[in-house]
Amino acid sequence: MTELLQYEFMRRALLAAVLVGLVTPVIGTFLVQRRLALLGDGIGHVALTGVALGLLTSTSPVLTAAVVATAGAVLMELVRVRTRASGEVALALLFYGGIAGGVLLINLTPGASNATLTSYLFGSVSTVAEEDLWFVAGLTLGVFAVVALFGRELFVLCQDEEVARAHGLPVRFLSILLSVTAALTVVIAMRIVGVLMVSALLIVPVAAAQQLTRSFRVTMGLAVVIGLASSVGGLTTAFYGDLAPGATIVILALAVFCAAVAASGVLNRLSKRRSAASRGPGDGPLADTMPATTTGGRVEQS
Amino acid sequence: MSDQFRRDAPPPADPPPAAEALLPRHPSAPPAFRIADARVAYDGVPVLDGVSLDLHAGRTTAVLGPNGSGKSTLMRAMLGIVPLVSGEVLLHGTPLRRFRQWRRIGYVPQRLTAGGAVPATVREIVASGQVATRGRLSFFPSRSDRAAVHEALETVGLAGRARDSVRELSGGQQQRVLIARALAGRPDTFVMDEPMAGVDAENQKALAETIARLRGQGATVVLVLHEPGPLEEVIERSVVLDEGRIVHDGPTPPATGACARPGHEHQHPHPDPNDPDPWSASATALIRFEVPGRD
Numbered sequence: 001m002t003e004l005l006q007y008e009f010m011r012r013a014l015l016a017a018v019l020v021g022l023v024t025p026v027i028g029t030f031l032v033q034r035r036l037a038l039l040g041d042g043i044g045h046v047a048l049t050g051v052a053l054g055l056l057t058s059t060s061p062v063l064t065a066a067v068v069a070t071a072g073a074v075l076m077e078l079v080r081v082r083t084r085a086s087g088e089v090a091l092a093l094l095f096y097g098g099i100a101g102g103v104l105l106i107n108l109t110p111g112a113s114n115a116t117l118t119s120y121l122f123g124s125v126s127t128v129a130e131e132d133l134w135f136v137a138g139l140t141l142g143v144f145a146v147v148a149l150f151g152r153e154l155f156v157l158c159q160d161e162e163v164a165r166a167h168g169l170p171v172r173f174l175s176i177l178l179s180v181t182a183a184l185t186v187v188i189a190m191r192i193v194g195v196l197m198v199s200a201l202l203i204v205p206v207a208a209a210q211q212l213t214r215s216f217r218v219t220m221g222l223a224v225v226i227g228l229a230s231s232v233g234g235l236t237t238a239f240y241g242d243l244a245p246g247a248t249i250v251i252l253a254l255a256v257f258c259a260a261v262a263a264s265g266v267l268n269r270l271s272k273r274r275s276a277a278s279r280g281p282g283d284g285p286l287a288d289t290m291p292a293t294t295t296g297g298r299v300e301q302s
Numbered sequence: 303m304s305d306q307f308r309r310d311a312p313p314p315a316d317p318p319p320a321a322e323a324l325l326p327r328h329p330s331a332p333p334a335f336r337i338a339d340a341r342v343a344y345d346g347v348p349v350l351d352g353v354s355l356d357l358h359a360g361r362t363t364a365v366l367g368p369n370g371s372g373k374s375t376l377m378r379a380m381l382g383i384v385p386l387v388s389g390e391v392l393l394h395g396t397p398l399r400r401f402r403q404w405r406r407i408g409y410v411p412q413r414l415t416a417g418g419a420v421p422a423t424v425r426e427i428v429a430s431g432q433v434a435t436r437g438r439l440s441f442f443p444s445r446s447d448r449a450a451v452h453e454a455l456e457t458v459g460l461a462g463r464a465r466d467s468v469r470e471l472s473g474g475q476q477q478r479v480l481i482a483r484a485l486a487g488r489p490d491t492f493v494m495d496e497p498m499a500g501v502d503a504e505n506q507k508a509l510a511e512t513i514a515r516l517r518g519q520g521a522t523v524v525l526v527l528h529e530p531g532p533l534e535e536v537i538e539r540s541v542v543l544d545e546g547r548i549v550h551d552g553p554t555p556p557a558t559g560a561c562a563r564p565g566h567e568h569q570h571p572h573p574d575p576n577d578p579d580p581w582s583a584s585a586t587a588l589i590r591f592e593v594p595g596r597d
Contacts, residue, residue, distance in 0.1 A: 168404025214467030216422040
């Protein structure tokens with residue numbers, strides 16, 4: 001570990017990994033809840049155009065990516081609402097537009113090569129500059145502030161949009177807020193794992209955590225732990241094993257997911273055996289069974 | 303259980319005159335819902351075709367009708383969930399657009415499950431019903447918030463399962479979680495979409511008692527139902543929709559059951575007059591749809 005910390009670039013990379021591991025599962029939990037798990041992917045594609053725009057105009061790629069990804073997120077939300085039926089297709093168009101625009105612009109940039117493109121597609125944690133770090137830290141704070149202030153409303157929105165409306169919540173505003181927060185999170189994580197794998201950091205820790213939990217808050221907390229462990233652990237492993245950091249982080253998160261699925265299977269079997277033992281055989285219906293109905297649905301009144 | 307019911311409901315020995323049920327309980331208060339010539343269309347197809355209706359505060363009303371009659375759409379339009387093509391909705395005297403007292407509204411949607419894609423405990427779901435009442439900066443629930451959640455869980459008989467994941471509950475129990483969520487904000491106006499769907503007989507009775515108790519406390523209750531069933535006794539007024547229009551509006555006959563019952567003589571045709579029992583057929587379809595599943 002000490003060897004790792006000798007290098008300035010690794011210290012910055014580790015700090016970035018900590019921030020990313022902390023923040024991505026928080027937003028990811030809301031996205032999974034809202035069944036928008038692929039939104040992060042779409043935003044990642046759009047962010048690539050932003051990166052290319054930054055390279056072309058010699059401004060900070062992270063900054064331009066944040067601007068373009070935010071615009072893309074708002075656009076996606078509007079498309080999602082306006083076109084109920086063809087929303088999926090519209091999103092797909094945006095994905096491809098984003099990635100094609102990015103590749104096109106990067107190739108137009110003097111001095112930029114396929115290596116530049118690759119570093120954004122798959123992440124290049126070793127090139128995190130100090131100004132990037134400040135930017136990432138600021139965005140992280142912003143995302144946490146949004147969740148602290150609007151978390152309850154977002155929970156209701158992601159749970160059931162109709163109920164959110166019946167509570168008088170500003171559904172349009174909250175949806176855009178969530179999309180924009182997700183966009184900023186994607187931009188934060190982009191430097192570490194690249195735009196093609198960024199969504200994995202949002203979704204995989206949540207998917208792993210929810211195998212083992214029964215509460216929303218605990219799921220979010222456990223997902224943060226898993227996210228932190230994967231990003232820091234992955235980066236360290238990549239440093240010592242000379243592996244691609246982004247891919248190592250994602251593979252580690254997926255390994256945790258597999259372990260969580262296995263553990264939950266074992267736990268379920270144990271708890272079933274325990275409840276069967278305490279209940280005794282045939283003692284009343286299980287929680288999940290429906291009462292038998294005689295007239296094909298209408299329940300007999302006693 | 304039935305003792306409890308009698309204590310809360312108005313005494314059966316002195317039933318209100320039929321027509322009184324249609325009058326406001328509090329003549330000075332504006333109607334809880336005033337719907338004026340409401341029209342709703344999905345992709346150009348009219349679903350509500352000029353519905354005008356006053357639902358008085360403190361009354362329990364059932365909106366009945368077959369599948370596709372527009373009853374759920376009417377309920378959604380009343381809460382601003384679907385936009386009106388024309389017409390107007392007033393909530394407690396205020397046009398929907400300017401209505402801000404959302405804490406007065408408790409909405410129970412019809413859902414297969416109470417949970418989402420991420421696990422959530424019964425308590426988390428129920429507490430989320432307080433989203434309109436709690437301040438943005440109150441990061442932790444106050445004592446009265448917690449008491450309201452507990453009370454709501456007690457009312458639906460799920461206090462012992464507060465820490466369980468909603469996924470572990472049966473379909474009927476999940477339906478009760480949704481009702482508890484509406485109760486947790488302590489509203490005075492309830493809108494419930496098929497609250498009995500997928501609920502077994504024992505729990506249906508408990509729910510009827512809950513609604514009777516709410517009525518006893520002066521709450522306005524609007525129920526969207528396929529058939530009055532065990533709620534018959536608490537319903538004061540029945541509005542029957544068919545093809546987006548009101549075809550019957552009147553007090554629920556206390557002895558003979560609601561007008562939506564099979565065999566009841568309507569002034570309007572049923573969707574299929576040759577079908578011996580269209581209500582139970584549609585109820586069957588609904589309940590089969592409502593069988594709880596793990597996801």
